[in-house]
Amino acid sequence: MKIRIRLAGHVCGLMFFCSLAACAPSVTDKPGATPAPRSDSDTSANDPRAGEGQRGGTKESETGSSSLKQMQEGKSSATPASSPLKDVFYEFDRYDLSADARATLRANADWLKSNPSARVEIEGHCDERGTNEYNLALGAKRAQAAREFLTTLGIPADRLSTISYGEEIPVCREPTEDCWTKNRRARFVILQGRSTS
């Protein structure tokens, strides 16, 4: 979409003494002002829709897939009640672990010890309040706090990776304290056979 804009010769000439420099050249000649069509084909190799689909075993389904994949498939990212790894919850704008959170992590650690081949991705999530970027950082802190506690309980760090989804993938969408409480969580997803790097 090209648009050329210049002072009109005749308007210019009538109104003011007008030099060629001011009147003649295009003030604007932007090539292709319409942005080019978007192509994502170059990223298909890393497309999360493809990347996580290889379910090596049955363990992944116990915790559900990553929240991103659940969202892409139109499913809730809520941890299934049958999951052996339970969510850990946090206070607003906090990433320290409450007594309840530590108890949950101990139970999760017990399961990880009795399932030594399982690798887990810990997702950090936030409620919708605050800015997206701060919440991404906060979610990273929450996931890391859970990871560090699990390692102090003897789980090898290389079995535990982290990712933050900030406030982007809530399990509950009402603007209520009850909902926010559910969203401020660390979630544990079993990545059977996946690298944790």
Add this chain to the structure above:
Amino acid sequence: MTLKWLLAMGGLLLMAFGTGHAASAPPGVTGEIVGQGGQRFPIAVSPLRNLGGNSAESARLSTGIADAMVHDLELSGWFKVLDRSAYMENAQTSGITLGTFDFKDWATIGAEGLVKGGFSVQGDEVAVELRLFDVYQNKERVGKRYTGRVRDYRRIAHKFVDEIINQFTGVPGVFNTRLAYVSNSGGRFKEIFVSHLDGSEKFQVTDNHTINLSPAWSPDGRSVLYSSFKDRNQTLFLFELYSGKEIKFTPRGGGRYLSGKFSPDGQTIVATLESGGNTNLYLLDRSGNVIRQLTNNPGIEVSPAWSPDGKQIVFVSDRSGSPQLYVMDLASGNSRRLTYSGSYNTSPEWSPKGDRIVYTGRVANRFAIFTIPVDGGEPRKLTAESFDSEDPTWSPDGRFIAFTSNRAGKYHLYVMQAGGDNQRRLTGSGGDDTKPHWSPRLD
């Protein structure tokens, strides 16, 4: 301050054009026009006259260009556009140049300013001439002729309104600009869009069905930097709007880029890198290579933004125990805390004039937009706390702030004057529109 013709300036500006020099206003006349006491300048915008070329588009262009100008003039908050139904002339038969129409027809209805124009269509091209008249003095203030594709007619209107504002304030308007923003369009994915302030020329930058966040313009207005989960691990992508080319920023040694902002000279980017749960600020080149690490703290350091001279950045840190704004001098690396009131202050942007920083602050369990002097001092709250307002971004002239707010239910984009007056909604998609970033002035 009430909007008035720059009487002494008018001639100077025109002479400046005439000699081919850039029009620049002398000091003292580029004042802000803010304050509820300010009277809006009464102006009439006539539908455009069809000067030749018959096209199915003619009726749409005649009122469409006028409507686009009316929208911008109203959005500025400085003008009261007189209702078209009161206009006495027939726009298709009356003249559009000085001496070919009667100023009394416009003085009678209370107009002090008048915009008239005409257009002709040839194929896909339209030529438009527009003039601004001073009704009291029976004078022409400025006239311009534009050519472009018919479907870009709104951009022609934006450019002439920018010129009208230049005539009044000595500084061009900012209507030929775009906002980059995030929208879920009512669905579950968050994609990046760019559009003009009036929603026209809307373009979808991403369509990867994941989460895309934090769009930021390059200073030349040709690229948008954004963060995305499209390759699963969040990182930054630099998308060239006109070529479709894209660069992925891959952090060396792992980690994830959460957001980035271009320096004013466009040569470097300040970015947030998350690694091992910690977030720190890094200076990157345009290809995403690390030039140097700017912060090294165990806490959260996010949302950096540049001072207009490129010598300082303002950012968010929780090093005090809650998110607060800090200012860092890049040469020395020294930081100072800027905000002390409130327990949650985020998403800062430095005014293009350099004097104030706009940010989101939490007050009474809601989020509101504040500005604070760069040297500290009393914050000024610009939005009410009966709803949430977040993600402020300055217009390139520093006279307006765009932001997102849920005051009408969903999050929509709004614009207001830098002092908080004239808050107006810009978008109304079925979804949530958030994270606006205002482009530089465009060609």
